[in-house]
Amino acid sequence: MRENFKSIVRILAKELYDLYDSFKIDAISSNHFKQSEMLEWIGNLGCSNLIECEKIGNSAEGRAIYLYSFGNGTTNILIWSQMHGDESTATMALLDIFSFFSKNHGHTVTKNIEKKLRLLIIPMLNPDGAEYFTRHNAQLIDINRDALALITPEGKILKETRERFRPAYAFNLHDQATGYTVGLTKRLTAIALAAPPFDEEKTDNITRIKAKKVANVFAQIMHQFIPDHIAKWDDTFEPRAFGDNFQKQGTSTILIESGRWQNDPNKFFIRKLNCVGILATLFAIAIGETTSSDTQFYDCLPYNKNLGYDCIIRNANLRANSRVPVVKVDVGINFERKFNKDTRVFELNAKIVEVGNLENFISVEREIDATGKSLDPQRIVIDQIFPANEIDSLFK
Template sequence: MSTFFQSTIQSLACELFNSYDSYKASGISSSRFTQAEMLQWLHLFKDQRLFGKSVLGTSAEGREIALYSIGDGSTKVMLWSQMHGDEPTATMALMDIFSFFTKNPEHIATKTIREKLTLLVIPMLNPDGAERFTRRTAQMIDMNRDALALMTPEAKILKNTRDTYQPEYGFNLHDQEPRYTVGTTQKITAVALLAPAADESRGDNPVRLRAKRVASTLAQVLNLFIPENLAKWDDTFYSTAFGDNIQKWGTSTVLIESGGWRGDPDKFFIRKLNCIGLLATLYAIAAGEISKVDVAMYEQIPFNMKLGYDYIIRNAVLKSNGQIAPIRVDVGINFNKRINTVTGQMDDYAIIMEIGDLSAFTSLEKEVNANGAELNADLIKLEHSFSAGEIELLFKRM
């Protein structure tokens, strides 16, 4: 760890962490929001001395997609969020970052970033998906598999913006399912990073190496706050994905995936981590420190694994019928939402994901030790779904 990191980045990150409530974007009470709500928050920061806005185009359903620029430095950094409509965490963090700059124009971080960098920010690339809180665009396309074909107007906008400005750095901001874990540690992944490969060989060209230095900086910042909850995606090359291609096109790109945190369904803590991690890393880029960063910190991050369920029943007895022997089992259950076709509302439901030995798994929401209590064999079936309020029916009534 460099002395610059210890003396400057670390203290900045701690200051940003401790003073977060004083500058975070106000008015965000839920992680479910539409573009109209986001535009209201952005309107509060409408200070032309800080931000420039240019309309890039419109989504399939005609919603405006805009670029917000901050600073006039020679190094360009592009940040884009919510290409998947149901992945809002980083969009909230971008609002926090705008709010920080607005409320702290004289802060050393604000001044250095504005002087040395030009930030090119596209919050909410998929406003149609955000309207319905779905991953895909209104044309049913996963935008992150449309980097080459460019079938969708939203993908064209992202590609055109990258090509127009040719930024040196990029941040590709997503959410992942909250049930991923940090390797086999049974710790829930709060944030997962990736400096994507630029081709099938997954080698380190100068562009990717610089991305790894950025990811390493971000990892050092996040390790101050979540030393056990940071993971890394494997670097399989996805030939049609944006992160991989933007790396290939020459912009050093880091993927940030917001994961899960116990007791925080809106992911407000992970939003805070995104905000602080990005601000501190942008400051390191602005200060010209990235080329000195050791990539070891990034390479050492454990891989993201999916060893979590929302709810785990441990140590129960399952007696399938009178003829075969009963066994001791654990049961892994997830809670999801689906549209009720009668009411049109979103209903919560639970689904049994796994039955067996779940000793390697951890739970995101809760777990019970059944202490040998017998399960209701009529209900314990793989993929069986039931209303979230019916959990107690899983146990056989005595």
């Protein structure tokens, strides 16, 4: 890291990290929430004099989609979150950022961002998906695969917003699936980053290099809080994705994927990292730090590897049927939180994903030492979904 980065952005990032509990929105008690709750939290901030709100369209089911603007600068930055309705971590972080601006209007971070930048924030692009906490929109379409066809109203709104404001930078905020690790290590990926390519050859042009510089600064900020828990997201070109297309169209776009942290089911620690990282990176853009940055730290990040499960049963005995011998196995299980439309409540289910040797895998939430215990072969069915509280009944 360069000394200038250490002395300015790094110090302010640590200050934001330490201040976080003083400005985060305490009313957010779960990462499962609906648009109506989000709007109430924003309204309670009383920051309409600082942050402008504009309705920019409606979702497939008719819910309003809002754009929030902050700053008087000449550099437009588009930030959107929750285009997948069950990926809410960054949405929480963006609301915390609104709160920071409101409670710390005189802070040097707020003042520099307000003076130099114009933030254009869509905190919940897919309110229908958020209503049922599901990835897709109400048309059952993945919005992030609709950048070309534009058959979803949400996708059209995002494209129209970029064309209207022509932002210099964009932040595309997501949650990644359970179990990603930093390369082949057994360390959970807390944050994964990418400067998406605009072609299959992964060519670097001025636009993408600028995005890599932003990702480089963000990664260095994260390094002081979560060293060895930062990875690079798969940068294979996806022609239907918005990030790849915005990069092609001249907006330097950075993808931030919120990963996991042990004993953090609501991802509040990852929410904090997002908030601090985005604020400090925006400050870095405002003072020109990203322009003078290189890309070395980002370029050297290991890629994500999927080497984790929510729960692992280790060293259990399994006789799959009467025709085969008993073997010692591990069982990898993932949890799925689904909204039950009939009962209107969220249910935590489990799914057996893999049986065999999982010594190179890590458990995120629970690990069971089953030495000397035998599994019930009638309950060990790959991909079968069952209530998560029935895991202990997998044994005879």
